[in-house]
Amino acid sequence: MQRISSYEDFLKLKNRVQSIMASSERIISVCGGGGCSSKDGKKIASALKDELGKKGLEEKIKVKLTGCHGMCSWGPSIIIYPEEICYLKVKEKDATEIIEETILRNRIVDRLVYEDEKVGKTPHLKDIPFYNRQTRLILGYNTKIDPQSIDDYIALGGYSALVKALTQMSPTDVLEEIKKSNLRGRGGGGFPAGQKWETTRNAKSDIKYVIVNGHEGEPGAYMDRAILGGNPHIVLEGLIIGAYAIGARQGFIYTRHDAPDLLKNIETAISKAREYGFIGKNILGSGFDFDVEIHLDIGIFVSGESSALMRSIEGKIPEPRPKYIRTSVSGIYEKPSNLNNVETWANVPLIIENGAEWYSKIGTERSKGTKLISLSGRIKNAGVIEVPFGMSLREIVFDLGGGTGNGNDLKAVHFGSAMGGSIPKELIDTPLDFDACAKLGAPIGAGGLLVLDEKDDMLELVSYFLDFLSTESCGKCVPCREGIRQIRKLLKKIKDGSGTYQDVETIREICDVQKEASLCALGRTASSPLESALKYFWKEFESRLVKEK
Amino acid sequence: MDYLESIIEKYSRRRNFLIEMLMDVQHEKGYIPRESIFYLSKRLSVPVNEVMRIATFYKTFSLKPKAEHVIKVCSGVSCYIRGGREVVEKLENLLGIKVGDSTPDMKFSLELSSCSGRCASGPEIEIDGEVYGNVKPDDIEGILKKIG
Numbered sequence: 132m133q134r135i136s137s138y139e140d141f142l143k144l145k146n147r148v149q150s151i152m153a154s155s156e157r158i159i160s161v162c163g164g165g166g167c168s169s170k171d172g173k174k175i176a177s178a179l180k181d182e183l184g185k186k187g188l189e190e191k192i193k194v195k196l197t198g199c200h201g202m203c204s205w206g207p208s209i210i211i212y213p214e215e216i217c218y219l220k221v222k223e224k225d226a227t228e229i230i231e232e233t234i235l236r237n238r239i240v241d242r243l244v245y246e247d248e249k250v251g252k253t254p255h256l257k258d259i260p261f262y263n264r265q266t267r268l269i270l271g272y273n274t275k276i277d278p279q280s281i282d283d284y285i286a287l288g289g290y291s292a293l294v295k296a297l298t299q300m301s302p303t304d305v306l307e308e309i310k311k312s313n314l315r316g317r318g319g320g321g322f323p324a325g326q327k328w329e330t331t332r333n334a335k336s337d338i339k340y341v342i343v344n345g346h347e348g349e350p351g352a353y354m355d356r357a358i359l360g361g362n363p364h365i366v367l368e369g370l371i372i373g374a375y376a377i378g379a380r381q382g383f384i385y386t387r388h389d390a391p392d393l394l395k396n397i398e399t400a401i402s403k404a405r406e407y408g409f410i411g412k413n414i415l416g417s418g419f420d421f422d423v424e425i426h427l428d429i430g431i432f433v434s435g436e437s438s439a440l441m442r443s444i445e446g447k448i449p450e451p452r453p454k455y456i457r458t459s460v461s462g463i464y465e466k467p468s469n470l471n472n473v474e475t476w477a478n479v480p481l482i483i484e485n486g487a488e489w490y491s492k493i494g495t496e497r498s499k500g501t502k503l504i505s506l507s508g509r510i511k512n513a514g515v516i517e518v519p520f521g522m523s524l525r526e527i528v529f530d531l532g533g534g535t536g537n538g539n540d541l542k543a544v545h546f547g548s549a550m551g552g553s554i555p556k557e558l559i560d561t562p563l564d565f566d567a568c569a570k571l572g573a574p575i576g577a578g579g580l581l582v583l584d585e586k587d588d589m590l591e592l593v594s595y596f597l598d599f600l601s602t603e604s605c606g607k608c609v610p611c612r613e614g615i616r617q618i619r620k621l622l623k624k625i626k627d628g629s630g631t632y633q634d635v636e637t638i639r640e641i642c643d644v645q646k647e648a649s650l651c652a653l654g655r656t657a658s659s660p661l662e663s664a665l666k667y668f669w670k671e672f673e674s675r676l677v678k679e680k
Numbered sequence: 681m682d683y684l685e686s687i688i689e690k691y692s693r694r695r696n697f698l699i700e701m702l703m704d705v706q707h708e709k710g711y712i713p714r715e716s717i718f719y720l721s722k723r724l725s726v727p728v729n730e731v732m733r734i735a736t737f738y739k740t741f742s743l744k745p746k747a748e749h750v751i752k753v754c755s756g757v758s759c760y761i762r763g764g765r766e767v768v769e770k771l772e773n774l775l776g777i778k779v780g781d782s783t784p785d786m787k788f789s790l791e792l793s794s795c796s797g798r799c800a801s802g803p804e805i806e807i808d809g810e811v812y813g814n815v816k817p818d819d820i821e822g823i824l825k826k827i828g
């Protein structure tokens with residue numbers, strides 16, 4: 132395979148892969164994402180290929196097994212390009228009809244088409260509310276490319292940002308662009324990425340590291356998987372650009388151990404990028420060297436925390452440490468290490484390609500760009516969406532999500548999983564915004580949005596999260612380990628009907644201590660769901676307390 | 681110990697891949713045999729207690745052999761509120777064991793797994809890699825019968 136060693140080489144390659152892509156009359160994109168519960172995507176894709184083969188159409192019409200399309204509760208879905216006809220809940224046995232009707236006769240297969248009360252039957256992507264209200268800057272690639280194909284990504288503009296950065300920009304230019312874009316970390320804290328990069332860049336050390344946090348341990352969060360599994364190259368491209376700006380020569384991708392397809396896609400992406408010379412020595416003739424290694428999380432939530440994750444990459448157990456010194460200054464092997472979330476990295480190529488000015492037009496004053504959200508719980512259209520910051524939660528839940536879908540009224544939406552909080556339905560017009568949501572006690576976290584209906588019991592939900600955290604805490608610091616345990620006991624007492632007002636006071640006190648004295652954010656925010664429930668759903672607690680005499 | 685040697689070689693004997701090596705051991709054997717801990721300790725010059733610490737810290741590692749069929753119930757929050765807890769209770773009742781244990785005849789092990797991200801079709805259980813979505817407690821007997 133040829134190595135790309137200059138701007139001109141890259142343009143030639145891009146032209147070539149674009150003309151290959153354009154040579155297909157149609158592309159049938161079959162969702163092979165992890166969200167639709169089964170491996171049916173693979174079967175459907177091969178049934179379609181067989182059918183095309185029988186008709187002698189396999190040259191003109193390409194079938195692609197892609198990453199997650201996003202509409203998981205309607206999956207497996209297929210999209211036929213260029214018309215963008217979308218078929219949902221497709222089965223293997225539908226293949227013949229799809230080829231004969233839609234491909235050969237240009238007719239729609241009615242029973243596979245999206246339908247709701249408002250829009251009726253709508254076969255085209257642009258008419259389906261779930262899709263047409265999104266801004267799919269990152270996810271847009273998912274429905275169009277084979278995650279194993281670097282050429283697909285390049286044909287759609289991929290790696291252009293890397294080429295631009297390395298051939299036309301200095302590391303400082305790149306850093307300044309990211310700072311100017313106000314990109315904020317998508318992994319939970321919303322910390323300005325440019326500022327973090329700068330800290331690592333300025334730290335004194337020959338060796339520096341950059342890391343992708345693809346742990347995604349939050350229950351109900353599955354958007355990072357959708358990116359990494361559907362288009363690993365966009366993350367890799369962002370990482371290489373970041374390494375160039377920061378001055379790191381080694382990168383790590385930390386990802387889930389329990390998703391073999393995902394892992395395979397990342398491995399393939401790295402080896403393809405190496406073949407083309409986007410990873411390795413003297414990348415694009417710029418003199419910049421960079422390599423990447425994959426490490427696996429193995430099933431404990433706390434290993435997603437920055438200092439714990441770095442220990443884990445060293446082959447040790449993931450216990451967080453106090454952060455008097457930040458990991459951006461002293462991380463893996465005590466070297467300056469810049470960690471960002473999958474989605475944060477995926478934004479980088481977009482910003483470099485289109486400029487910070489373009490980027491800052493999307494979103495709100497202090498939350499720029501788009502956010503991926505995974506919708507779960509009591510929601511009709513569960514799945515992964517990408518929307519601009521500033522969209523109201525109402526629009527997300529009702530217009531895209533289709534409401535609870537079970538006839539029950541909405542009760543609340545819960546953001547940030549075990550470290551987040553709930554927003555009652557009265558506040559559903561709140562815009563999606565790091566600060567606005569945090570102010571209400573429901574920081575968006577990584578972007579898992581759990582929808583609750585009127586029948587859901589807040590005490591049950593809060594207990595679930597505390598049970599979860601008690602097994603996922605590393606157990607190193609007392610406020611977290613013992614605090615969670617004591618709160619669980621008191622909460623159980625309240626659920627059983629024998630709790631008192633004094634117990635509630637004790638719970639509040641423990642929460643305060645945990646927030647003050649825990650080592651890492653797991654302990655410090657363990658009480659968040661509980662506190663937001665106490666604030667917005669106090670009646671559910673009070674009605675169970677022993678009445679004072 | 682051939683399998684251990686090839687696992688160690690796969691990671692070029694690098695100590696920072698100890699976790700991945702243990703995962704491969706578990707994948708190969710279904711659990712982490714005692715001898716493998718000593719062996720890795722010696723070959724990588726890592727104290728036994730440190731290898732042990734890793735093997736007992738991560739929930740995914742098991743020091744006990746697992747049964748013929750491993751049943752994993754997704755413990756994600758969406759599955760939970762949609763009836764996952766009742767599914768676990770039903771499984772515990774039918775199998776007569778608690779989560780984390782295996783039946784005495786070593787036919788079934790019951791485990792919780794972390795959120796699979798297939799929230800659209802929860803509650804979910806996975807048996808020997810086969811995924812069952814939208815599971816109701818009443819479906820479980822049938823599913824178990826099918827497995828054997």
Ligand SMILES: Cc1cc2nc3c(=O)[nH]c(=O)nc-3n(C[C@H](O)[C@H](O)[C@H](O)COP(=O)(O)O)c2cc1C
Pocket residue numbers: 315316317318319320321322324344345346347348349432433434435436437438470471472473475577651652653
């Ligand atoms: C207990 C715990 C678990 C976390 N899990 C994740 C995770 O799975 N993915 C992630 O990106 N960040 C996670 N974080 C946040 C990371 O510590 C870190 O802030 C983040 O990866 C930085 O990336 P960003 O600045 O791009 O958001 C977790 C934090 C804590 C305290």
